[in-house]
Amino acid sequence: MSFLWSLIIGGIIGWLAGMILGKDIPGGVIGNIIAGFIGAWLGGLLLGDWGPEVGDFFIIPALIGAVVLIAIASLVLRSVGRNRS
DSSP: OHHHHHHHHHHHHHHHHHHHHTOOOTTHHHHHHHHHHHHHHHHHHHHOSOSOEETTEEHHHHHHHHHHHHHHHHHHHHHHHHHHO
């Protein structure tokens, strides 16, 4: 049950980060979950473990990490798209 809860929270974090930036996350729901998990890891490294914790995620650092991850990914994907033209 804990793993399922972590998937749900990771997906919500990734979805919220995409909504904040106004960017679509490639991969849909799976992309949201991946962005949420990687964002939580990245946010934990950069900001530490603080704030409210839900489903083994510290929400504020995880959300900030997911926003940073999506911003970097969108810049990389945009530059790769320009180089193909």
